[in-house]
Amino acid sequence: MDLDAKKARVAQLAAIRDELTDRYSKAHDVALFNNDRLKRIKQNDAAIHDQLEQTTELEQLVQTVSGDSDAKLGLERYVLRAELIEILQVANEHLKQLSSGRYFLQLHKEAGTYQKDTGLEIDVYDDNVGQTRSVHTLSGGESFIAALSLALALGEVIQNESGGISIDTLFVDEGFGSLDQESLAMAMGALENIESNSRMIGIISHVTMLQESIPYQIKVQAQGQGKSTTSVIRP
Numbered sequence: 001m002d003l004d005a006k007k008a009r010v011a012q013l014a015a016i017r018d019e020l021t022d023r024y025s026k027a028h029d030v031a032l033f034n035n036d037r038l039k040r041i042k043q044n045d046a047a048i049h050d051q052l053e054q055t056t057e058l059e060q061l062v063q064t065v066s067g068d069s070d071a072k073l074g075l076e077r078y079v080l081r082a083e084l085i086e087i088l089q090v091a092n093e094h095l096k097q098l099s100s101g102r103y104f105l106q107l108h109k110e111a112g113t114y115q116k117d118t119g120l121e122i123d124v125y126d127d128n129v130g131q132t133r134s135v136h137t138l139s140g141g142e143s144f145i146a147a148l149s150l151a152l153a154l155g156e157v158i159q160n161e162s163g164g165i166s167i168d169t170l171f172v173d174e175g176f177g178s179l180d181q182e183s184l185a186m187a188m189g190a191l192e193n194i195e196s197n198s199r200m201i202g203i204i205s206h207v208t209m210l211q212e213s214i215p216y217q218i219k220v221q222a223q224g225q226g227k228s229t230t231s232v233i234r235p
Contacts, residue, residue: 098183107123170199176205176207
């Protein structure tokens with residue numbers, strides 16, 4: 001091969017080298033660019049994942065606080081439920097006396113269909129039949145005894161947790177008319193026992209038996225045309 005042919009071959013190879021070098025340089029730049037993009041994508045993906053976890057946690061927290069979950073028990077009702085448990089413990093002490101040990105109040109354990117049906121529903125255990133049922137199934141007299149027990153317990157719990165506030169007076173408005181003579185006597189006995197512990201109990205009622213048994217009374221008598229008269233009766 002002569003010198004001219006060799007020079008031509010060298011020039012050809014040099015051109016191929018330059019082309020390959022240029023292609024490599026471009027490919028290297030693309031690789032650097034893609035690596036930088038991939039790095040940013042991974043960083044953004046990690047950030048999105050963290051935000052998704054935070055959002056999921058917040059959604060779960062909102063659902064828990066609002067009660068929008070299978071338990072149907074929001075934060076407000078959860079706190080009230082804890083207080084209600086304590087109130088029921090005290091109420092059952094009164095109810096045991098008023099019902100001669102027949103009834104026992106307890107929280108309904110199952111979740112309701114809606115949030116308003118969950119957490120604060122009360123059942124009553126009936127010792128006579130050995131079964132638990134809703135308080136809504138109680139008769140008028142039984143409901144009054146249960147409500148009276150809860151009212152007395154609520155006053156006591158508030159007084160114990162209020163940091164010095166004393167509840168010295170309690171007014172009971174009606175309900176006595178739904179009681180039979182035995183239940184009425186038990187209710188009056190419980191109220192007299194509470195009143196003896198430095199607390200005044202006021203009863204608002206039209207029941208004749210109560211009028212005859214309560215020594216201190218404020219009697220209101222209607223006169224017609226929106227007018228009435230009051231009189232104080234002392235023993």
